[in-house]
Amino acid sequence: MPASYSLAPRIEGEMAACSGALGCLEALVGSIVALVLWAGLATGLLFAPRTNVRAALEALRVEYEAITAEQDALKAFVSRVEQLSPSGLKSTVEGGGVGVVGATTGQAGGMGEVRTAYRETVMDVPHYERDYGESFPVNIVNEFGDGVGGAVLANDALSPQVKRAVIASAQEGVTSRDRYLDTLDRERDRLEAAGNALDDAATRCEAVDGQRLRRRSFEELQQRYTRLETARDSLTATLDRRQEQIQAGVAFGWQRRDSESVYRYLYQDIDATYPVLADGTRLLERMDAVEHRLTTALTAQA
Numbered sequence: 001m002p003a004s005y006s007l008a009p010r011i012e013g014e015m016a017a018c019s020g021a022l023g024c025l026e027a028l029v030g031s032i033v034a035l036v037l038w039a040g041l042a043t044g045l046l047f048a049p050r051t052n053v054r055a056a057l058e059a060l061r062v063e064y065e066a067i068t069a070e071q072d073a074l075k076a077f078v079s080r081v082e083q084l085s086p087s088g089l090k091s092t093v094e095g096g097g098v099g100v101v102g103a104t105t106g107q108a109g110g111m112g113e114v115r116t117a118y119r120e121t122v123m124d125v126p127h128y129e130r131d132y133g134e135s136f137p138v139n140i141v142n143e144f145g146d147g148v149g150g151a152v153l154a155n156d157a158l159s160p161q162v163k164r165a166v167i168a169s170a171q172e173g174v175t176s177r178d179r180y181l182d183t184l185d186r187e188r189d190r191l192e193a194a195g196n197a198l199d200d201a202a203t204r205c206e207a208v209d210g211q212r213l214r215r216r217s218f219e220e221l222q223q224r225y226t227r228l229e230t231a232r233d234s235l236t237a238t239l240d241r242r243q244e245q246i247q248a249g250v251a252f253g254w255q256r257r258d259s260e261s262v263y264r265y266l267y268q269d270i271d272a273t274y275p276v277l278a279d280g281t282r283l284l285e286r287m288d289a290v291e292h293r294l295t296t297a298l299t300a301q302a
Contacts, residue, residue, distance in 0.1 A: 049202035049283050052275035053195040056267055060188050063266060064181065066127045071177050073121045078170045080117040084110050087157040110158030114166060115140075118152075144169040179253040187266070190245060194276040197238040202283055204231035209290045213297035221301070225294050232287050239280040246274065 048054075087110060118140060132139060141149035148169045151162050208224035208231075216224075246263075249256035263273050272278035 049198040050195040050279050052270060052272040052278045053191055053198065055270040056272075056275040057188060057191055057195070059267055059270060060184055060191070064184050064188075066125070066131065067177050067181055067184070069125045069127070070122070071174050073125050074170045074173045074177075077117055077121040078167050080121070081114055081163060081167055081170070084113055084158060084163065086110060086160040086163045111152060111155050111162075114152055114158060143173060176253075183250060183252055186251070190242075191276065194238055194242055195279075197234065198276075198279055198283060201231045201235040201238070202286075204228070204234075205283070205287050205290055209293065213293055214300050216297065218298065218301045221294055221298050225291070225298065228287060228291060228294065232284070235280060235283060235287070239277060242274075242276045242280075 115136065119136060122143065123136065123139060134142065137149075137153055140152055143149065144152070144166070148162070148165045152166065155162065204227060208228045213221065246259045248259075250259050250262040260273065267273055267275060
């Protein structure tokens, strides 16, 4: 139902129902706000050209904070593992002064401390249950791979070799997240640039629209039409550029991944997998409506 048919009766009802000075004041304020919204919706003044882009930028911000928290957790984990003493072999001297290899020294249960450190750092980030929700065995294998993760799960003693491998795997996790953060930075920059272009095109579109177009001169209507076409060309160029970026894939370091799978993950909680294209399509439809009104006004004067 059009806004002009649904909001106005509600405003009248609220004004009629108020009782008392304070009640009427509250109703008046609420009604004025509703009236402004109703008028804006009816005339198109509240058209938001970058609704999905704005939501996508917020999704990127949340993801960026989560990945940064994971990096900090991995660094804290490395710091704790580095302080652990690995188990090792020692030489003993028995009768006759012959040296033989004896029992292990160091912390025979050191791997338990590794597992505790992992739980208290990597698995303790605020978004863990929301984004992962995995058990310890599943998560550490996913993070470090079958080899290193399996060694942490299967052994009680922390050998020097496993300690080095665990630290190296955690540091690689930090590095890989650096590459991911670079990807998020590039995507944010592209979204902001596209959003600014959408805002500019929408502003120019609104500038050539208006009430009582038939009262404008033929020359002014022609100028408005030309300015609208220029705004459309600029918007089309922005959407074409975004299409090219999507087709090129998303870069992760030296690798490129399918854009659709990446965007479906990043923007799973918003209404559009491709926010720039979604907002751009809505804006093109609005430009079509404005063009129709201008054409109608021009035709009436021809």
